Amino acid sequence: MSRHLVVAPLHAVVADGGLEWAAGAESSFGLPDEPPAAGELPTVGEVLSAFGEAGCHGVPWFQVGGHDVTRDLPGCPDPATCASTGGLDLGEVTLGVDGAAGDEPVELGQAVTDIGFRKPSGPAVLAAVVALASQAGPLLVVDDGGEHVFVVWPGDDPAHLATQWPW
Template sequence: MSWALQVMPLHLAAADGVIDWAADIDPSLALPEEPSVARELPTVAQVLSAFREAGCHGVSWSRVAGHDPVRDLPGCPAPATCASTGGPDLGEVSLGVDGADGDEPVGLDRPVRDVRFRKPSGTAVLAAAVALAARAGPLLVFDDGMEHLFVVSPGDEPADLARRWPW
């Protein structure tokens, strides 16, 4: 069975009504006290850079023009042992870019609305979300079954989040 996690800026989740829906599912959701203000979306280059800074690797399922896999999102260096040792594997990474279909490469300067991770390490997604929140602002993280929802904000400490991180 495969599973997936999705990450999206909290201000988009609020604008789309997802926050109200999420709060109904999980009243303990740690939403910021101040409403999330609209801000510029991170670019493809910024998202990939955040993942690299977090020490993560994965397989890009989005075609990116000018993308250097070794530089931007390297593959797993130890596929035989990575998953069993809790390695920083983001799994299959799909970038949500408006107006892009799966066949057309997107430019590194295109804004990213959301990121989907299929079969990731939960600890890798936490590290990636913390790094991405520094660029994108507060993020909503949820699984494909909508059983768990989580908010990661800029400045959050990974060790503090890990105590409550459901994945």
């Protein structure tokens, strides 16, 4: 398992020339031949909602003004056995938020440019990304070495994705 995964909306990655870079990764899955149309970035609220919908838990390394993040991203219920029992632990979660700097609290309506997961369970990240893709459009997932690139599209079959998922 990679120690760090990053998720970003595919349309934002390709706007910066990322499609060519992603195609050159050691392994890739779901990359389109043509860049997708530009779309809206998901909001902090949508990301948190996707975490809750997927049944994931983790440690938020961000604050949301006037909102208890642990309602949507609770701590691990059983750290001792979570990984061995297939728990959905996202690990330490960071949000790249458009217009936010450092560790200042963000707002639910702010746009999220990327999501970082440090020491996550692979199945947890897949569950969260599938849930978020249904709201935010195609999402690109890359590991910390840039060796594996994976795109999840809205409507993708999670069971099929799991057979290809490198993490």
